Amino acid sequence: MPKSNPTDRLYSKDHEWVKDNGDGTAAVGITDYAQEMLTDIVFVELPPLGKKVAQGEPMAVVESVKSVSDVYAPVSGEVIDVNKRLEETPELLNQDAFGEGWIAKLKLGNTAELKSLFNAADYDDLIKEEKH
Secondary structure (H helix, E strand, O other): OOOOOOOOOEEOOOOEEEEEOOOOEEEEEEOHHHHHHHOOEEEEEOOOOOOEEOOOOEEEEEEEOOOEEEEEOOOOEEEEEEOOHHHHOOOHHHHOOOOOOOOEEEEEOOHHHHHHOEOHHHHHHHHHHHHO
């Protein structure tokens, strides 16, 4: 059973989360639901530092024993940090998708895009619909 979705972040329909740090930057990762659907994650291809990403564009790749999946940028911005620990221990995404398993930090390009994302309650509803 996936953990409850933290209320301190926003969610995309593609199952990414974004946590606005309040200083023009945000952390990005995949949701607990996404890691559960992927099953055992064996490899993460991180975006290069300085890469500019547009909302909805692929920014990273996650490979599991089942499939290879793009991770889409939930908001536009520039990659200012990546979670290098995922290169050695990609299973952090399975173990702690909302914490140690963050993928990248972005300098936000357009904070208005945050308004297009789901809050935790609306994202819970989206997951319930997908399961039926």
